[in-house]
Each structure stands twice: as C-alpha cells, then as structure tokens.
Amino acid sequence: MQQAAAISDPFGKATTGKLGMWLFILMDGLSFGGLLIGGAALRAGMDSWPEPGQILNISLTAFNTFLLICTSFTMVMALNSIQKGDQKGLVKFLTFTMSGGIFFLGIQIWEYVHFIAGSEELMHNLVLAGLEGSKFLPSTGIYGAVFYAITGFHGLHVLSGVIYIAAMLVPAKQGAFSATNYDRIEILGLFWHFVDLIWILVFTVIYLI
C-alpha cells in the first residue's frame, strides 16, 4: 500500500499510521481543550467554588494518578520488549498496562458510586462548599456538571484505551509482532501516553486547583 514517497515530506520517516494517530491526538486534545476552557469560563463566572479536597478525595485520586503513570511506564516496557524481539515480554507488559487501566476505571467508578449514593458526611461537605443535597450528582451545581463531564469524558478515553490494548493483545499473543514489525504497538503507545498526559492535566485542574 505504501506509495513511493513524494519528493518532500516534512514528517520524515514516521509511518502513515503514526501520522494518523498524531493527528487524532491533536484533535482529541482540542476537544479536551474545549471542555477545560469551557469549564474554566463557567468557573470564572461563579461567586463561589469548593476548595480543593472539600468534596473530592485528593489522596485516593492521587494514588489513581500514580497508577496511571505506572501504566505509561509498562507501556514503554512493552514496546521495549518487542523492539528486542521479546514477544512474551510484550504480552506481559501489555497485560500489566491493561490491568492498570481497568484498576484506574474501577477506582473512578467507586468514587462515582460513593458520590451518587450520598452520605451524611458528603452532605455536610456539600453544604460547607455552598452546594445543596446529600448526594454529589451531575446536576449538583456547575461544580458537579464540570466534574462529571470532564472526568467522565476522560474515563471514556481510558475505557477505549483498555479495549484498544485488548484488541492488540490478540495479535500479540499470536506472535504477529516482531523486532522489525512493531508499528501498531508504537501507535497504541502514543494513544495511551496521551490519555495519561491528559489525566495529569485533568487531575490538576479538577482536583488540585
């Protein structure tokens, strides 16, 4: 399929598939940018905004952030393995990465469930933050709306990433990749690192500031 290259190509040796993923990441980044800037604009128009940690559990999510960074590391290890021709290592590290992603989603869902179920303590904290109700829902003020929209949109990305890794594990187990053929793993890695990177931004904006 690869056509003889055109005379000038500013993108060097990057494969066509990789260029496609870079472009997708750029566009996805613009969507996140739109959400984050929109959220900031709404926040700027509010009289009060909860303090960091007043409602959200910073230490739990900090652990989740650490977990996601670790999966970026295992993703690098996966690519490293196959670049050396180690197919078993590839499968091992991809499985680690995928499990890390699932664990991350588990914690995020646990956090959501806890908020949606509500509690005395949560109600107390909500009142202190100037919000109403005993449950923290998407309809709990602009704060709840922004929180669920942005973390939810990111969560969907982690979910897509997990499915994407699972889809690559199938050919990986069948030995489809080798030391000379690992482009699809590199592309997968690009997406996963992007999702991690965005999370650090989301964590900072939603939880810490």
Place this chain on the structure above:
Amino acid sequence: MSTNNESFLTKYIFSTDHKVIGKQFIWLGIFFLFFGGYLSLLMRWQLAYPEQAVPWWLSWGIFFKDAGGIIDPDTYNQLFTMHGTIMIFWAVTPILIGGFGNFVIPLQIGAPDMAFPRLNMISFWTWFLSSVVLLASYLLPQGPAAAGWTSYPPLSSPMGGIPGEGQTLWTLALVLMGTGTIMGAINYIITVVRLRAPGMTYFRMPLTVWGLWLTSIMNAVFVPVIAAGLILLLLDRVLGTEFFVAGGLASGPGGDPLLYQHVFWIFGHPEVYILILPVWGIVSDLLAVFARKPAFGYKVTAICMSTICVLSSIVWGHHMYTTGMSPLLGKAFMFLTLLISIPSSIFFLNWLATLWKGNLHFEPPMIYTMGVVWVFAIGGLTGLYNATVTSDIYLHDTMFVVGHFHFTLAATLVLGLFAAIHYWFPKMFGREINRTMANIHFWVTFVSMNFVFFNMMVLGYAGHHRRLYNPMEFDFLKPLLGLNEWITWFAIINGVIQLLFIFNFVWSMFKGKVAVRNPWGASTLEWTLDAPLPHGNFAQTPTVYSRPHEYSHPSLTDTDWVPQSEPIPGTA
C-alpha cells in the same frame, strides 16, 4: 491491493474502495438534498399562504392530516430546524467532502486509495448511522428538533419550552456525524501529505485538492470543539446538568447560555468555509479547463484560500453583535471579518482573469461554474452588510441574513456540486450526462434560485424577521404578502426542476452515451485512466511533471493540453 473475488457485499456495500465510498456519500447526500429541499417548500407554503391547508400535491395527502392540512407553529419550527441541519450536515457536506473528497483526491494526486481505506469505510457507515438517528426523531410522538439549526439554549434545553426528545436525538446525531467527519478529515489530510505521486508537489496539486485538503484541516481543528459543546448540551438534556442554563430556569446559580453561542460559532463560522472551500477549488480548476488557459495566479489562489482559513478562525463574534458584547470587541470582530474580503477578492479576481480572453467552452460543468461565479459574488458582497456592526444590528435575524447565506451556502454550494457532478460524471460512470437536460436544469435552477434568494433579502430589508411563523400577524409586514407568494412559486419551480436533474442523473448512468477517456481535455491525472476504474486506480504510479492546468502552452502543437504525467514537449 486489488482483489478479483469481491462479493456484492464487499464491492458495493462495505467497500474500502475510495471511489465506491465516494459514490455512497453522493447517494446519501442526494437523498437528503431532496428531503431538505422538500421541507423548505412546506415552509415557503406557510409564508405565502399562512395557515391555509397545504395542497395535496405538496402534502402528498399524508402529512398534517390531523390539523386539517395546516402547518401548525410547532411543525413550522421543526421544518426550518431540520431544513437547515439536513442541508448543511447531511446533504452538502456528504456530497462535496465525503463524495468528491473521496472520489477525486486519490485520483488527482496519483494515489492507489486513501491512506486508511478501512477507516474510510467506517467513516461512511458512522455517517449513515447518524442519518438513521436523525430520521428516527421523526418517529417520536412530538416530532424532531425545533430549536433552529443553531440550537441555542435555553430553547434547546430540556426546560426550554420545546416538548419531546427530538432535540436529544438531534444532538446525538450531530455528535455521531462529527465523529464520521473527523475520521474523514484524518484520511484526507494524511492522504494528501503522504500519498502524492512523485513530482506532485503541493504547488502542483489541482486547486480542487487544495480546497478539499484545507477543508479537512479546518474540520480537524473545529469539529472537536463543537463536539465538546454538543456533549455538554447532551448532558444538560440527559443528566440534568446546567452548563447552558441560567436565570430563572436554573436550579442554582446556573451556567452560561452565551458560552454555547461562543462554542457554536467558533466552529460555526469556520464551518461556512469548510463547506465552501471545496467549491472554490473546483471552480478555480474548472474555469481553467473550460477557458483553456492556466488558472490565473494559481499559487496566489492557493495561498489566499489558506489565509482565509486562518482568518476565519478568529471572526466568530460577528454572529453575536446583538448579544451585548462590548463595542470594542464588536469593532475588533468587524475589522477581522472585513479583512477576509481582501484574500477573497484576490482569488475572485483571479477567476475573472482566468476567463479573460479565454477560449470559453460552455459545456454543462462550465455553465454551472459560471453560475457559481455570479451567485458567490452576490453572496460575498451582501455579507459585508452583516459583517458591519451598524448595519447588522438592523439586519440581524431578518430574512436579509437568510437571503445572504443562501446565496453563499445554498446557491454557491448547490451549483458547485452540480458543476462537480456534471464534470466527473463521465469518470464515475463511464457515460456522458445528457447536455440538453443539463442546460434546461441549469437555467431554470439558476433563475429561480436568484429570484428566491434576492427577494428574501428584500423582505429582510423591509423588516421581515426570519423564523416568523405567520408574518401576516404584523401590520407592517402585510404589504409583503404578494412578494412572499412570488418567492414561494419560484421556490416550487426550483424544486420541481430538480426532478429533471435526478432523472438525467439516473438515465445517463444507464443510457447515456459512452464517454471517451478525457471528454474535457483536462490535464489532471484522473483523466489518464479509462472507466471503469479498477480498485487500486493506477496500474503504474504516475510521475508528475507540471502544474495542473498548463492549457494552450505555446510549445504544444497538435493539442492544447498534456496530462500532468507527461512532460510538456520542449520544456523538460
């Protein structure tokens, strides 16, 4: 890549061949073009004969039965909402970008297919799914969306007064459509960057490819932004968030409805260029082909189109002059908007200079192209009144605006896509499209559309507000009833003559004269191939030696053209 044992399913339905996918997009678009056009005729009926029963030949005896054949206000709102939405996103976009983007880009740059053929197929079927979701809203008891194609909150909010879930499906369909657009954009951009044949430098690409490529870049940048905005609107409707709800409608301090308008127009203004860039490109190329001259200022035209893309991303505020924005900001947006007229005028003059002293051949594609030159001039010039704050405050949300954007978006785009269909028809189907029918179709369409859209501007100047259900409820609009009737009848003529087009299209596909390889004497690469084109296109990757339109080159003797894949004699 070409496989010989393709089943019917993989060859015509789930094909990865860019030419088949292009045709699928065109069929989808033509269906919606007729559907959206039909909705506009119903609207026109209400404006000319307010609250009178729709005649049987327009209602087909099946619509509006319970109201005694009368279009009620809610239905009227649905009509203009769905007309706008469908025409922009499901008629013109699929035909120009999905259809011709797919069919033409790989052929004109000498590529075997798109960079990601499977993604291309998924893009079409995502689009198809979005159409199903959109049409499904007609099955809801309270009908489809009715908040206008812009769907401003609070009208589009759940507590905004419009009953039913049509708006929810509308938002969902747009998000899906956006996803399909994004997939297409990735494909077109990377295809142009990566799969150009040897020798096909950026400044040897046909301007059609330039237009489609710039359009895709704009789609890549701005569709994700509107997608984010629509997701928030969807959350407002489904999960009870209050992003765009404020004041008495909100339960607490609430969000900001103006934020939606900003997000919408940050995308919405570039969207008009997204739609029109392919037509600019096609017109620039076709004028050269049928004037038998190189496109005047080829490189300048390409650079002007690129400049407009950049400028178009910072002018969205001109849609919001009446939202109480600071006068200083309004002036800034006005200045930037008016700046766009400079590059636009430059390439428009390039068009005229291409025609100047040309050897004009009035083949069907050329008459449509000349039509575009005329309607785009009117559309562009009347835009200045909307860009200028002082005149826009009077004209805002009147029929003047409707007339203006129908000159640019409806007339220019529709004539442009007719030009494209008539031009590439022989390459698509291996047959010629019938000239007599094409000529009749052009003249009737051209005259009636000019009458309709020009007089809409007259209505607006007289104070007729757009989206009014029954203008006759206002005394000062009563004298305009006669003009409204005239517009409606010309619109009906315009609608009827489109049946001749579809007849010609289908008839010529099967019964048209078998076309020669290069009926127009065009030098771009697609005309070096014989129909039917195989999956994989070029048997041998072509090498490109010249710009796309070196017509009537002085060193040519027997003919006045050579394909781009052959050196011009005496210059190599």
